[in-house]
Amino acid sequence: MTALQNKIVEIGRKDGVEDALIKGTALSVAYYGVENEVEEYMEAHPDATVVEISKFIDALIPPIEIVDD
Numbered sequence: 610m611t612a613l614q615n616k617i618v619e620i621g622r623k624d625g626v627e628d629a630l631i632k633g634t635a636l637s638v639a640y641y642g643v644e645n646e647v648e649e650y651m652e653a654h655p656d657a658t659v660v661e662i663s664k665f666i667d668a669l670i671p672p673i674e675i676v677d678d
Contacts, residue, residue, distance in 0.1 A: 610635065613644055616651070621659035634663040643669050 610618070614635040621631030638647050643666060650665050651657055657665075 611639065611644070613648055613651075614638060617659060617662060620657075620662075624658050626659045630663060631659055634659050634666065637663075637666050637670075641666065641670055 617635040617638070618631055621628075621634070638644055646669055647662065647666060651662065654661070
C-alpha cells in the first residue's frame with residue numbers, strides 16, 4: 610500500500626470506521642487513479658474523515674451506465 614492509502618487506513622481506524630469502508634476507500638484511490646486529487650483534497654481538508662474522503666472519490670468517478678441487451 611502507498612503512503613496515501615496507509616494514511617486513509619490510519620484515519621479510518623482512529624475514527625472507528627468499518628474495515629470494509631476503510632479498505633474500499635484506500636484501494637479505490639489507486640484503482641481509479643485519483644491519487645493526486647485525493648492528496649490535494651486531504652491537504653485542503655486535514656480533518657476529513659474516511660466517509661468524507663470516500664464521498665469525494667465517488668464524485669470523481671463517472672457513473673456506471675446500465676444498458677439493457
